[in-house]
Amino acid sequence: MSMSSVVPSSSPTISLSSSSITRKPLFLSPPFIRPFAPLQHRFKSRHVKCSYSRTNGEESSRSTTIDVIADVRSEKLVVLGGSGFVGSAICKAAVSKGIEVVSLSRSGRPRISESWVDQVSWLPGDVFYANWDEILIGATAVASAVGGFGNEEQLKRINSEANIAAVTAAKEYGVPKFILISVHDYNLPPFLRESTYFTAKRKAESEVLSRYPSSGVILRPTFVYGKRRVDGFEIPLDLVGEPWEKILSATENFTRPLNFLPASDLLFAAPVNVDDLALAVISAVTDDDMFGIFTIDQIKQAAKNVKV
Incomplete structure (x- = not known):
């Protein structure tokens, strides 16, 4: 038959x-x-x-x-602080990789006349009063570039409380991944690491790792360089950061024995290009196996993984 x-x-x-x-x-x-x-x-x-x-x-x-x-996988990234120095670099990198991008920041749309800006949904607003129903629906990841300086109350509110509020909302709305831009500790002595700035950053980190133990990503860069816009003016931080990064790379064998000295990383920890930091975020968005705390070298390696 x-x-x-x-x-x-x-x-x-x-x-x-x-x-x-x-x-x-x-x-x-x-x-x-x-x-x-x-x-x-x-x-x-x-x-x-x-x-x-x-x-x-x-x-x-x-x-x-x-x-x-079956449809192919797509991503929707929500960037908090997307109109800032680091946040705008993340938005630009995400758009270049075909990722849908929504930015939430107090200043809304940045004053940048580049084509990628038109491909981002810019929402003016504050993390504490955000309408998460509209922002987080369908999001596959949230990346927070929220941070800043000021008095002790401002340091806590910006670096800790704002990020904790965002992490809480993302978890409640079922967003699978949260990425936090934090800061390197520069090998500072304990009494300096206990300052309000560092303790606020680490408190936000703890919240991410607690709520996202298997998918939270913490990026700890040092000095981030690139072309930074402030009040319509461009500050070429790359004129300092890029040469210093190359010098440290060339002299690494000589400076490594000094790494045990307190605060040695203030001089010997390599700065990070803002574009590399942004690409590391994209790597975290697209790689389900990437989670945990990432140091300077690991940030740069993550960036290489998505460079074309």
Whole structure:
């Protein structure tokens, strides 16, 4: 008897949502490798459509025809502080990789006459009073570049409380990943690391790692250089940062023995290009296996992983 399958015109069609598909997680070793996220976190608005048919008779003696239609993965990144120095670099890098970008910042749309700006949804607003219903729906990741200086109260509110509020909201709305731009500790002595600025940063870090233990990303750069715009003027920080980075790279073998000295990183820790920092964020957005705390060298390596 021929074992061919006959497909009648009245074949039933079954549509399955991706949330109904489960799989056994793959456990890998720490610190920056984790099991794959559930499908509902990896895909936005996805479905799998299966069609099948069978002839009369025993099912075991008939072949089955299955057609699967699946969409490719897409990302929606919400950038907090997207109009600032680091935040705008993140938005630009995300747009260049085809990622949908929404920016929330108090100043709204930046005064930059570049084509990528038109591809970002700019929302003016404050993290403490944000309408998260409109901002976080469909987001696959949140990246916070919120931070700043001031008196002790301002340091706590900007560097700690604002980020904690954002992390709490992202978790409540089911955003799979949170990325925080923090700061290197510069090998400072303990009494300096206990200053309000550093303690506020570390408190925000703890919140990210607590709520996102397997998908939270903390980036700890040193001095970030690039072309920074302030009140319509461009400050070329790269004129200082880029040469210093090259000098430190060339003299690394000589300066390494000095790394044990307190506060040695103020001189010997390499600065970070703002574009590399932005690409490290993109790497975190697109790589489900990237999580944890990332140091200077790890930030630069993450950036290399997504460079083309």
